[in-house]
Amino acid sequence: MALRIGNSVLDIERGTLRRDGEIVPVRPKTFELLAFLVRNPGRVLSKDELFEAVWPNTIVSEDSLTQCIRDVRRCIGDETQSLVLTVPRRGYMFQAAEAGPPISQPPAAVAAEARRAAEPMVAILPFRVDPADAKAKPLFDGAVEEITNALSYFKTIAVLARHSAFALAEHSAQDISATAGRLGADYVAEGSVESAEDGYSAHVKLTETASGCRVWAQTFAFRTNEIFAFQKIVAQRIATALVANIESAAMRRAPPAPAANVEAYFHILRGIALLRSYGEGVNEEARQHFVKALERDPGSGLAHAYLALADLIIGRYSAAPRAVLDEARDRALHATALSPDEARCHRILAVTLLYRGRDEYDAAEKHFARALDLNPYDADTLAQTGFFQVLQGNGEAGLALLDQAVQLNPMHPAWYYFDRGEALLVLGRYREAAASFSCLPRKNAWHWARLAACHALGGDIDRARACVREGRQLDSALTVEDIVADFHLRRPEDGERLRSGLERAGWDDTGMVGP
Template identity: 50%
Template sequence: MQQELTYRLGESVFNVSRGTLYRAGELVLPRPKTFKLLAYLARNPGRVVGKDELLDVVWPSTTVTDDSLTQCIRDARKCIGDEQQQIIRTMPRRGYMFQPSGALAVGPASVELPDGLERRRAEPCIAVFPFRSQALDEALKSTFDAVAEEITLALSYFRTLSVLAHYSTIALARTEPDGMQAALQEAGVDFVVEGRIDGGDPLFNVVITLSDTRSARRLWTQAFSFEADAVFDFHQTVAKRIASALVFNIESAAAHRLEPAPARNVGAYTHLMQALCLLRANGEDAAERARAHLWEAIAHDPQSGLAFAYLAWTDAVQNGYGRTPPERLDQALDHALRGVSLSPYEARCHRILGLTLMFRHDFPAAESHCRKALELNPYDADSIAQMGRLKAIRGNPAAGLELLDWAMQLNPIHPPWYYLDRGVVQLLLGRHGEAAETFACMPPRDVNRWALLSVCQALQDNREAAAASVRQARELEPGLSAATIRQVIMLEGEADNAWLRAALEKAGWV
């Protein structure tokens, strides 16, 4: 495996290998030229890079003035918070030098993966962008936003294809048009699926296009018309047409064997899609609003296994990662079991049941259902990351880190919980400095960030920094205790738990 290069730059974290930049836990999307300049400087730390060399790298075969380079340097410093010019230094009459305060090179050792999981990237890689629409009301717009995610999921069942995770695609979709092609190529996307929706009375008219990112050439276009009550069949139809347009040797068994049906009528489907949009948004009251839509979906279709599964998600996850009260976990388990019984071939139902069982500390059963989710959908980044966390919990953090790094490659612009899981695994491996770097990528308002940072700092004998992190955590949650933090980390073995109790005590938690 190639070594990763990651720089911690003040409150920014720049992963050169993955092409991601986070500042204070928030994703930053530099302009393509700015990113190219940053990446080149980061790969040449401590060396004066001349202006002519930078011009050749960033603007090959193009004549530009020094003002363009000066503006690009200014943008790069702004992106990483280097207003004091301490990281990108100007060397008068010579060029620029990248001089970070510290670099972290991460090269996880190759380990044996769990049985039945093969680490590879299928080709080609596809990104399904959110659909565009002008005339739809908000309810229908959110429905079709979620339909793009359903197409992503349906495509991922074809094992000769690789699909960029929906979270990453949403972030890429915000890129300015003049930088879109470069951004997609940086993310390793070979093809893009886009859609435009019109009408709705009585028919929806949707035009889907498939484009090659390298040539920007449209490879396939097709128009679809359907009535409102057929919307829940739409994503499966589109996924099959896209796959057929790309390859001729698709595993037809996968296409026909595993066709998750999220709902049986349009009312249920619409409420389910609105709930998924709310859960992704993570707003202040998003979980409760999502629950209302999920119950409406179940009222329309009592056989909607996915609606029950996401009710379990709101019970188990939205009430605290690993800290959900037992009564809510009992409720979550009931809903998750109902979801799997109604939709036994839906990978997400098994993944959510596995997560619920993990929070209940039933780790063998959790791993069994996570494995089932991966059998059904082997390229779902969230399931791979969840399996990585379970491997670490159960005493194999090396395999856990391998899986989490793989998940991050499949979903490079990932949600913040990936950092929580990866940092915990690094902590268990004794890589305390790397774990601190990872936890620092979490949002500043996340109490887990500061609690876990304090443990890393204490284990590095940096008691002053650890005490400061403890204070930050207690400002966010005054009643936070060592027992609560152990609930978040979750370990199966007694020796591991004894080590964790000692580490928390050293950090000042009681």
């Protein structure tokens, strides 16, 4: 179970804290103190009790407790001290009245099965580079992404998703192992880079999380244009260090190179980063980077695939003109022809087919399956395949895949909340669906419509109508028919359930909100 604290969500079991839908890096002692406060709401906790709970058998000063309380308040946005109260000369109290209802998390059986299937798990942290070298940071961030992707080809290894690994790296060195353990990472790979006259020297090491023992370390010297060979060999050496004889079994299919030209690769990296962000014009800017990548390397399947995805996003998926949908599909098909063993190309092709309509679902299913076969531990592929299963009416199977994706990428991007909300809505778990949709950091009218339907179907008409008002302010012309059509569900009864929820919430097509 997770608990809502103001605009934050504390997941005690997973050891994570999210605020406004985004992960908040938390020091281990700060997390332990916050969890203890939340478990004891409405009760004054003495300093001695807090010392015993967080620092057992350890002598620490009151300054340590004061600093930790300050960190707790900062992490949950409690600048006014209305959630964590100071009780003069007595201690501290967590204000229970501000906490929301528990949020159900994935079933334990599903999570346990996903964890068993994913062992051992390794987190690839961003390399430490010379800040004076402007090219080194994006180049080696990209190298980490490609090493993460390449490691996923070894089907007996799970890799913590890049987004989560980079958030993990925000912790200080002494906190990384503890945080990695809470996220389920059995091993941590990290490296440091020094610039040479015509290239780089990189020292990479692999450490076991539980014991802190170094499993493997090696120094590599290479020219800049040899970055792709460096990525491949690091992935192989990590896999070999983790699992005996895995290399010969898994390298039957060699990982694809991302692009033949380093400058083109820089543009691909920048474009992908922009697509993962939020803000005015970021998708259009990302598209320009993919265009520049193709100008430098027309044979890059990955650049073609991401350009197709950018066009699909800019066109607003299924709402895009038919010509845009056709061009995105054709470009994604070209990408798979150029890079037939690149899982991301197949995943993006599946997405373009998905939004062309139900007639393309069979073809989309084949390419989702191909992407998973090529890269079975890619969190984004698992999540989008799960979403596709939901649209097919397979709610339980889809939710299980989405839960596995969340486990592999606990610090996941915000769109996971939308896809998981859709699954829960299809399954009739309306309160959980509403909780998931609520975590979206930026809600458009379509999001508010789903929230309204969930609250109405769950019996909370007042909250449903409040959501209708929010949605109507953003798009007064949005109709019930538009919203139901956007659901893309194969089973008519699922669309009718959404329609019923919208009608109960008072979302009528006149633009007025019911009494």
